[in-house]
Amino acid sequence: QVQLVESGGGSVQAGGSLKLSCAASGYPVSTYCMAWFRQAPGKEREGVARIDSDDNTDYAYSVKGRFTVSKDAAENTLYLQMNSLKPEDTGMYYCAAEALTGDHAYCAGGVCCRLFEFWGQGILVTVSS
Numbered sequence: 001q002v003q004l005v006e007s008g009g010g011s012v013q014a015g016g017s018l019k020l021s022c023a024a025s026g027y028p029v030s031t032y033c034m035a036w037f038r039q040a041p042g043k044e045r046e047g048v049a050r051i052d053s054d055d056n057t058d059y060a061y062s063v064k065g066r067f068t069v070s071k072d073a074a075e076n077t078l079y080l081q082m083n084s085l086k087p088e089d090t091g092m093y094y095c096a097a098e099a100l101t102g103d104h105a106y107c108a109g110g111v112c113c114r115l116f117e118f119w120g121q122g123i124l125v126t127v128s129s
Contacts, residue, residue, distance in 0.1 A: 002026040002118045004095050009123035016085050016127070022078040022095030022120055030073035033098040033113035036080045038125075040091035048093070049080060050111045058109030063089070085127045092122040 049069035096116035104112040
């Protein structure tokens with residue numbers, strides 16, 4: 001059974017930093033494409049960052065240069081380092097893992113992923129001005 005558990009969220013002032021972690025069980029993070037999504041209050045969920053099995057990465061334009069996605073195979077954990085945070089970064093952040101089989105559903109920035117089948121429960125990030 002695949003489980004994804006996020007941690008590291010919280011409240012921070014604008015300009016600050018947070019590092020989110022997503023501990024995976026039953027799923028080898030190094031082998032598949034994984035991603036971070038977020039959902040701000042009253043808005044649709046949006047993709048933030050993706051990383052494939054070769055550690056190629058792709059970011060939403062709004063976070064490029066400020067956020068860094070990475071994986072640690074030994075810890076079997078996905079990370080999102082968030083720097084220079086802005087109030088508009090506020091929202092629930094979710095980690096997601098692609099399906100184990102199937103065709104790629106989405107390719108951008110050189111990163112191709114299947115549909116994201118597995119999701120964490122989400123963690124809140126609040127950035128105050």
